[in-house]
Amino acid sequence: MAQLPTVDDVAQRAGVSRQTVSNVLNSPDIVRDTTRERVQAAIAELGYRPHASARRLRTRQSSMIGVRLDPIINGISGSILDRYLHALTARADERGMRITLFTAADHEAEIEQYKRLRDGADVDAFVVTSTSYNDPRIEWLARERIPFVAFGRPWGSEKVDDPDRLWVDVDGQAGTRMATEHLLGRGHRRIAFLGWPTGSGTGDDRRSGWESAMTAALSLDPFALAALSLETVESVPKARAAVEGLLRAGRGVEAIVCASDSLALGAMMAVREAGLPHLPVFGFDNTPVAQAVGLSSVDQRLDDVAAGTFELLMGATGRMMLPHGGASGDDPRHRLITPQLVVRRSSHLELVEEAGGTTSGDRERTEKEQS
Amino acid sequence: MAQLPTVDDVAQRAGVSRQTVSNVLNSPDIVRDTTRERVQAAIAELGYRPHASARRLRTRQSSMIGVRLDPIINGISGSILDRYLHALTARADERGMRITLFTAADHEAEIEQYKRLRDGADVDAFVVTSTSYNDPRIEWLARERIPFVAFGRPWGSEKVDDPDRLWVDVDGQAGTRMATEHLLGRGHRRIAFLGWPTGSGTGDDRRSGWESAMTAALSLDPFALAALSLETVESVPKARAAVEGLLRAGRGVEAIVCASDSLALGAMMAVREAGLPHLPVFGFDNTPVAQAVGLSSVDQRLDDVAAGTFELLMGATGRMMLPHGGASGDDPRHRLITPQLVVRRSSHLELVEEAGGTTSGDRERTEKEQS
Numbered sequence: 090m091a092q093l094p095t096v097d098d099v100a101q102r103a104g105v106s107r108q109t110v111s112n113v114l115n116s117p118d119i120v121r122d123t124t125r126e127r128v129q130a131a132i133a134e135l136g137y138r139p140h141a142s143a144r145r146l147r148t149r150q151s152s153m154i155g156v157r158l159d160p161i162i163n164g165i166s167g168s169i170l171d172r173y174l175h176a177l178t179a180r181a182d183e184r185g186m187r188i189t190l191f192t193a194a195d196h197e198a199e200i201e202q203y204k205r206l207r208d209g210a211d212v213d214a215f216v217v218t219s220t221s222y223n224d225p226r227i228e229w230l231a232r233e234r235i236p237f238v239a240f241g242r243p244w245g246s247e248k249v250d251d252p253d254r255l256w257v258d259v260d261g262q263a264g265t266r267m268a269t270e271h272l273l274g275r276g277h278r279r280i281a282f283l284g285w286p287t288g289s290g291t292g293d294d295r296r297s298g299w300e301s302a303m304t305a306a307l308s309l310d311p312f313a314l315a316a317l318s319l320e321t322v323e324s325v326p327k328a329r330a331a332v333e334g335l336l337r338a339g340r341g342v343e344a345i346v347c348a349s350d351s352l353a354l355g356a357m358m359a360v361r362e363a364g365l366p367h368l369p370v371f372g373f374d375n376t377p378v379a380q381a382v383g384l385s386s387v388d389q390r391l392d393d394v395a396a397g398t399f400e401l402l403m404g405a406t407g408r409m410m411l412p413h414g415g416a417s418g419d420d421p422r423h424r425l426i427t428p429q430l431v432v433r434r435s436s437h438l439e440l441v442e443e444a445g446g447t448t449s450g451d452r453e454r455t456e457k458e459q460s
Numbered sequence: 461m462a463q464l465p466t467v468d469d470v471a472q473r474a475g476v477s478r479q480t481v482s483n484v485l486n487s488p489d490i491v492r493d494t495t496r497e498r499v500q501a502a503i504a505e506l507g508y509r510p511h512a513s514a515r516r517l518r519t520r521q522s523s524m525i526g527v528r529l530d531p532i533i534n535g536i537s538g539s540i541l542d543r544y545l546h547a548l549t550a551r552a553d554e555r556g557m558r559i560t561l562f563t564a565a566d567h568e569a570e571i572e573q574y575k576r577l578r579d580g581a582d583v584d585a586f587v588v589t590s591t592s593y594n595d596p597r598i599e600w601l602a603r604e605r606i607p608f609v610a611f612g613r614p615w616g617s618e619k620v621d622d623p624d625r626l627w628v629d630v631d632g633q634a635g636t637r638m639a640t641e642h643l644l645g646r647g648h649r650r651i652a653f654l655g656w657p658t659g660s661g662t663g664d665d666r667r668s669g670w671e672s673a674m675t676a677a678l679s680l681d682p683f684a685l686a687a688l689s690l691e692t693v694e695s696v697p698k699a700r701a702a703v704e705g706l707l708r709a710g711r712g713v714e715a716i717v718c719a720s721d722s723l724a725l726g727a728m729m730a731v732r733e734a735g736l737p738h739l740p741v742f743g744f745d746n747t748p749v750a751q752a753v754g755l756s757s758v759d760q761r762l763d764d765v766a767a768g769t770f771e772l773l774m775g776a777t778g779r780m781m782l783p784h785g786g787a788s789g790d791d792p793r794h795r796l797i798t799p800q801l802v803v804r805r806s807s808h809l810e811l812v813e814e815a816g817g818t819t820s821g822d823r824e825r826t827e828k829e830q831s
Contacts, residue, residue, distance in 0.1 A: 136782055158545065159546065165748045167748065168542065168748070171539065171542040174529065175529055175530065178562065179563045187561065190552075211558060233507075325752045354753070378752065381696045382696070382725070
């Protein structure tokens with residue numbers, strides 16, 4: 090039965106008092122040579138190490154950044170937050186900082202965790218993900234003056250430019266606009282959009298990029314545009330059913346831009362089944378699934394999102410930024426990352442499209458566009 | 461420009477010495493009321509908090525478990541380690557422990573990180589993932605007597621039962637055996653296996669489950685069995701090409717069991733293209749992709765893997781287990797988790813199989829089998 094050895098274990102093994110062990114650890118010069126050697130031998134034999142926190146205090150090696158991690162990963166696009174976490178960990182490592190994880194069932198439980206981690210001094214700052222309208226976590230962190238950065242804008246409020254709210258986000262509007270413009274550039278006109286029901290900040294933002302590109306390029310009346318716009322919840326079979334309906338309606342759809350890779354996978358199934366395998370479909374998030382099935386998508390550039398997170402967190406001086414902290418206006422308080430298109434025409438997609446076609450290796454093209 | 465305030469900032473704001481601030485924090489009774497109130501007001505205004513490590517030492521709230529997280533997630537099955545991390549975080553929370561993340565390019569770099577985290581006392585124990593033959597990380601941790609658990613057996617060595625090496629793993633052999641037996645039970649006989657090239661512990665283990673089920677049920681000679689066994693690297697198009705070749709060879713294959721969901725996705729594409737949409741394909745890992753495209757798969761039960769990890773780490777007494785720690789033999793030193801089948805026949809798969817078929821909701825059946 091193995092357990093972490095204690096000072097008492099060392100003292101017993103060496104046949105000395107606890108105080109003598111403590112002296113060997115903290116002031117070895119005052120201990121007689123033979124006693125010190127006996128204690129050191131016991132320490133080595135038992136593998137004793139001083140308590141972590143005591144050592145941490147002496148060495149002060151790293152700052153801890155707290156990040157919530159949900160117990161369950163939802164669907165295909167749930168991997169986005171995991172990829173962000175991977176990128177955050179790499180960036181933290183570069184700065185000698187560490188990521189600490191915790192779970193929470195809802196916003197209230199997450200705030201309780203913030204308190205616990207703050208009071209236990211386990212964490213020096215937080216990264217907040219999956220933000221919502223008037224997010225109570227953001228309000229609490231700002232009020233308690235705890236350094237934090239949100240991945241996600243404070244949607245639909247005047248707080249987008251609030252200097253107390255540091256945030257980094259991906260410009261979803263730019264992503265769907267770029268995808269739509271790419272399709273327009275290839276001669277397509279009747280480009281549909283498959284998105285989530287109105288009311289989510291991210292979803293509305295992604296729809297608006299398609300709208301603005303279509304409106305700028307074509308003289309479509311609002312009814313014609315609305316007839317090309319579909320809504321469904323995040324579900325592969327529901328997306329497929331929605332696109333089946335659209336294709337049956339005979340509106341001459343030539344391409345489809347989607348708010349996520351899950352929706353795009355459903356759309357891909359519907360267009361193949363309808364005998365329209367060449368009808369282009371764009372996803373969003375560039376998940377491993379998109380890569381695997383040869384689906385064009387919009388990449389969020391999560392490495393840049395993670396880098397932006399740390400730049401905001403540390404400020405210009407490399408020390409952690411507090412809310413209400415002077416707010417001179419000189420420091421940028423947010424980062425909006427422009428995503429990039431990944432245009433695919435993978436060999437296996439071509440083969441599904443044209444049975445017996447040539448098997449060229451995977452081809453993949455990335456269009457970097459700067460805002 | 462905001463920065464975390466220091467004791468000096470508080471002292472300056474309150475017009476007192478550093479020592480007085482320290483007294484207010486540690487021995488408030490010895491400070492005059494008016495002075496104490498002035499210092500407390502300055503602390504509140506500035507949002508000052510004592511250094512994390514000093515507080516941590518006083519409060520000693522949590523143990524830290526170190527886990528490596530790679531910068532890049534590889535392919536569809538790369539999400540397995542993420543799902544394990546989610547489950548570990550939830551289990552750690554339940555025990556008042558925390559997960560701390562770090563990165564490393566290779567085993568050597570990972571051992572350097574272990575040293576740094578141990579010496580900085582940032583971490584009390586490690587969970588080691590993606591283990592390999594004679595893994596140097598395991599050797600180092602055992603030698604340094606640092607508590608750890610490996611997710612992954614010490615493959616191909618006599619160390620599987622070594623009491624110094626605590627490990628938890630998923631019984632891949634049982635998983636592919638269950639999948640093969642399920643297909644045999646439905647009347648299929650010529651069941652192929654699509655796996656990785658020989659030489660990986662996990663891959664060989666998964667192949668052996670198919671082999672043992674086939675050998676037990678059928679009187680196939682070794683050549684007939686070998687003719688049903690395919691090898692390819694982890695790649696959707698390569699898997700598809702391999703299965704295309706198998707189907708062209710006219711061996712009357714009736715079903716395919718695969719070593720991963722990526723391989724199974726490629727196999728699914730090949731069987732559909734060959735006009736054999738009813739030919740059953742089994743994946744392994746039960747990734748979000750399998751769920752999305754209606755692919756049967758083997759679920760690793762990562763919640764149970766994470767629970768097993770903590771049971772091993774903490775031992776019977778709830779204190780961390782050290783290597784070389786008594787090894788009475790009473791405590792189990794490893795956990796082998798039996799996975800479970802997830803048999804799917806999702807509506808969208810049926811529709812792809814039979815154009816114009818009924819759209820029933822997703823159906824999913826889980827077969828729990830205990831070893």
